[in-house]
Amino acid sequence: MASDRFQRRTDELDGIIGESVALREVIEIVQKVAPTNSAVMLRGESGTGKEVFANAIHALSPRSKKPFVALNCAALSSGVLESELFGHEKGAFTGAVSERAGRFELADGGTLLLDEIGEITPDFQSKLLRVIQEGEFERMGGIKTRKVNVRLICATNKHLEEAVMNGSFRSDLYYRINVITVALPPLRDRAGDIPLLAKHLLGKFNKENDSDRNFNPDALDLLSKCPFPGNVRELENCVRRTATLAQENKIMPSDFACAKDQCFSSRLWKGANPAPHFDIVTNGDPAAFESPGEKNRIVEYGRLMTALKKAGGNQAKASRILGKTTRQISYAVRQHGINLNEL
Structure with missing residues (x-):
């Protein structure tokens, strides 16, 4: 069965754990999208595992033996972003003491993930559009046109449609990168997966720290009732913190920060009214x-x-x-x- 093959493959990728309907719907879309070259837009809150799912799409694609390269576009100026994506020649700018290949070159034949795509500046969007449309670019400071064959995956936690409407994001670029949309569910919409995720994350902790921690059933029940506004990333932090500070190998509900009124992240959802x-x-x-x-x-x-x-x-x-x-x-x-x- 295709779904069985998918489950076996994705089980090897850290983070894709769960049996909820919401997660299975995403997995089914990933199955259909992965074998194609269609551009994919991963949308979801921070911490929902956008890079993990991008990796899964790459691993299940015909490009799986080629590189998977990722770049977070947040807070990068247009110049830095151009250097990171397109590379630069020696002497292209102060400090460019040698030539350097960019992420597009490094990902040639494979997959490139551009995370936080909604953060790129308007003046850089036209440059990105060209390489997406034509598959070619020049390094900073260079004149040689280079061609690449890259499968593009973008990710965002912003409403790009609003950015298009207010003119801060090009509509032609939006349509180029938003061919297939995969909406990743927040953890609060897949609460039934929390025990499985928590056990998986605790297993990682045990392996890294040569320990033998495990959860009391009531501890898992407590985790399942938490909203985790930071999603899987916050759950992992919670598991690691609790496993590190627990007095015994058996983690009890009293070991969690929330049981001691020390869960500061709860202010994120309580303070949001x-x-x-x-x-x-x-x-x-x-x-x-x-x-x-x-x-x-x-x-x-x-x-x-x-x-x-x-x-x-x-x-x-x-x-x-x-x-x-x-x-x-x-x-x-x-x-x-x-x-x-x-x-």
């Missing part, structure tokens, strides 16, 4: 909703609405997206007075 909270891990017990300040009641109303809209108002589908039971979703819908007919 989120929608009303509800806890869908209550098996329909109304008493569980009586205390708004109850610890771990951190699954927000917005998450339920996102899942329901994605599921077209189908509560059974929404329950699979969130990794919960239909009964739990049905109770939460009633609790918040959600009219499914309006979705």
